Amino acid sequence: MREFGLPALYQVSDESSLPQLLHRNAARHPDEPVVSHRQGDSWQDIGAAAFLDQVRQVAKGLMASGVEPGDRVGLMSRTRYEWTLLDFAIWSAGAVTVPVYETSSAEQVAWILQDSGAVACVVETQEHAETVASVRARLPGLTRLWRITAAGDEAAVPLLTAAGREVTDEALRDVEATVSADSVATLIYTSGTTGRPKGCVLSHRAFLAECGNVVEGLKPLFRTGESSVLLFLPQAHVFARMVEVTAALAPIRLGHVPDARTLTDDLSTFRPTIILAVPRVFEKVYNGARAKAQEDGKAKIFDRAADTAVAYSRALDAGGPGRGLKLRHALFDRLVYRKLRAVLGGRATHAISGGAPLGERLGHFYRGIGFTVLEGYGLTETCGATAFNPHDAPKVGTVGRPLPGSSVRIGEDNEVLVTGEHLFTGYWNNESATADSMEDGWYRTGDIGSLDDEGYLTIGGRKKEILVTAAGKNVSPAVIEDGIRSHELVAECMVVGDGRPFVAALVTVDDEFLPRWAENHDLADRPREELLQSPELLAAVQEAVDRGNSAVSRAESVRKFRILPEQFSEESGHLTPSMKLKRHAVAKDYSEEIEALYRK
Numbered sequence: 001m002r003e004f005g006l007p008a009l010y011q012v013s014d015e016s017s018l019p020q021l022l023h024r025n026a027a028r029h030p031d032e033p034v035v036s037h038r039q040g041d042s043w044q045d046i047g048a049a050a051f052l053d054q055v056r057q058v059a060k061g062l063m064a065s066g067v068e069p070g071d072r073v074g075l076m077s078r079t080r081y082e083w084t085l086l087d088f089a090i091w092s093a094g095a096v097t098v099p100v101y102e103t104s105s106a107e108q109v110a111w112i113l114q115d116s117g118a119v120a121c122v123v124e125t126q127e128h129a130e131t132v133a134s135v136r137a138r139l140p141g142l143t144r145l146w147r148i149t150a151a152g153d154e155a156a157v158p159l160l161t162a163a164g165r166e167v168t169d170e171a172l173r174d175v176e177a178t179v180s181a182d183s184v185a186t187l188i189y190t191s192g193t194t195g196r197p198k199g200c201v202l203s204h205r206a207f208l209a210e211c212g213n214v215v216e217g218l219k220p221l222f223r224t225g226e227s228s229v230l231l232f233l234p235q236a237h238v239f240a241r242m243v244e245v246t247a248a249l250a251p252i253r254l255g256h257v258p259d260a261r262t263l264t265d266d267l268s269t270f271r272p273t274i275i276l277a278v279p280r281v282f283e284k285v286y287n288g289a290r291a292k293a294q295e296d297g298k299a300k301i302f303d304r305a306a307d308t309a310v311a312y313s314r315a316l317d318a319g320g321p322g323r324g325l326k327l328r329h330a331l332f333d334r335l336v337y338r339k340l341r342a343v344l345g346g347r348a349t350h351a352i353s354g355g356a357p358l359g360e361r362l363g364h365f366y367r368g369i370g371f372t373v374l375e376g377y378g379l380t381e382t383c384g385a386t387a388f389n390p391h392d393a394p395k396v397g398t399v400g401r402p403l404p405g406s407s408v409r410i411g412e413d414n415e416v417l418v419t420g421e422h423l424f425t426g427y428w429n430n431e432s433a434t435a436d437s438m439e440d441g442w443y444r445t446g447d448i449g450s451l452d453d454e455g456y457l458t459i460g461g462r463k464k465e466i467l468v469t470a471a472g473k474n475v476s477p478a479v480i481e482d483g484i485r486s487h488e489l490v491a492e493c494m495v496v497g498d499g500r501p502f503v504a505a506l507v508t509v510d511d512e513f514l515p516r517w518a519e520n521h522d523l524a525d526r527p528r529e530e531l532l533q534s535p536e537l538l539a540a541v542q543e544a545v546d547r548g549n550s551a552v553s554r555a556e557s558v559r560k561f562r563i564l565p566e567q568f569s570e571e572s573g574h575l576t577p578s579m580k581l582k583r584h585a586v587a588k589d590y591s592e593e594i595e596a597l598y599r600k
Helices: 018-028 048-064 081-092 106-116 126-134 156-163 169-176 204-217 238-249 260-270 279-295 299-316 323-343 360-368 431-437 477-485 514-520 528-532 535-549 583-589 591-597
Strands: 002-005 033-039 042-047 072-076 096-100 120-123 144-147 184-189 199-203 228-231 253-256 274-277 350-353 372-379 384-388 406-410 415-420 442-451 457-462 490-496 503-509 558-563
Touching: 002 442, 018 048, 018 081, 018 204, 018 238, 033 048, 033 081, 042 048, 042 260, 048 081, 048 156, 048 169, 072 081, 072 106, 072 126, 081 096, 081 156, 081 169, 081 238, 081 253, 096 106, 106 126, 106 184, 106 199, 120 126, 126 144, 144 156, 184 204, 184 238, 199 204, 204 238, 204 384, 228 238, 228 260, 228 274, 238 253, 238 372, 238 384, 260 323, 274 279, 279 299, 279 323, 279 350, 279 360, 279 514, 299 323, 299 360, 360 372, 384 406, 406 442, 457 477, 477 490, 477 503, 477 535, 490 535, 490 583, 503 535, 503 591, 514 528, 535 558, 558 591, 583 591
Parallel strands: 033 253, 072 096, 072 120, 096 184, 120 144, 228 253, 274 350, 350 372, 503 558
Antiparallel strands: 002 406, 033 042, 184 199, 372 384, 406 415, 415 442, 442 457, 490 503
């Protein structure tokens, strides 16, 4: 058993709360932009004092509408300025935010609002309102419903602002005084890869300990008046909430992107200094750049530039690059790297990546182009990151060292256990699940991992997802899947082989890159079904499989694969709202395809 911990860099007092961050910011930096609101092609900055005023007005409206301290309030919307405004207003009113993914089905909405006992709900669109209305009969406690995008004064923010005009400042202060570090801040329902989602209870203390120690641990990246972050992750996800609170705690300027399809334009206009995202974003940027280079007849130049970037990054960990490598790197910086950094806004030198493994080669590639991606690791139950790479000593391929003020332990079965102030306090209305997840104050993550002598953590995959072949070989799917999925053509990959004679894989093709790939290979006139079975595409996917196999032993390598007709999606029931694979659903729906892989 190994264990490693770091002392806290940020202390959370028992009296502290998330709304106090806004009061502090307004007192210290009243005119400093803390939030930016997109209006047309430009961004409108909102200063700390003005943002606090807006939050307080909406909080008064919630109070006037009957929301009391401890009440749960649902929030169903895409990522947008109003999300952050309402989140802090709910906290200021002493209530508890219950986020709901805007893509959730009526059944999922009903379960979350019913299980949490929500008394009110704010939705973004008319479609969301209709979804809630369709299950209203099952929600007798839900008495109020507001819509963010309603017309004029009927929209949630102006409606609540008007409703709260008679509530005094003193009344609001009295309510805010009831909120302490150990008050419940939010119930975040887990994605539910198996069974119904469970509500993770996260306190104000958990967020403050989490975000305070992230800011202190990465201090050069969070400079008030200079730094900024653009939030484009779904705010129903714990990672996005961590970004929101971190921006307020630092404080730094925070922008919102509701539609990821406009992300490239938003990055170029907002120009963030730090990016927080999931690995898929960085994979798409890389794959898009390579596809563009291929279209322009510059694929070989791009590949040489990528190899140079990887070599340069690796050399940084082995005594530094030699003269020849430095010269090649400088050349490709002018030809390739600057353009890639420009796609990411042009100002950011670092990113924080979480939610899934980035992959060692991609990590070295980005560091090699002058944009260091600091991998981290965490879960909803750990309020986001429970480990991250230090900005001044990252170890590519690891998820870094424990969050200051927390400890990580590797159990006898290699399971990662975590303890610290940032932990959740349990699952809402589910004492048995809470008890099963804890061991003497340590949270059992369900992930397997290892710690090196310096405390850097490496994650090997989910404990429950380990496959055991017929020959008794233990196989971690994540390692192989990440390698295969790094190919531009591959959208998703699921490794199979539990109890089977060898390892195989189900693969889906990325719809965004397939047409570009087909055009570059003179196959654009082929029907999709025919294209998916063409020798050229099968050979390209085999290259991806070979790439994944290169990271494992022969006994763990994929021997056969099958390309499925469509991508996995949340709508198809194969992905969670946070884009995690529902393996049991895939295995059930594609059981015939899996069986076919093992027929002689």
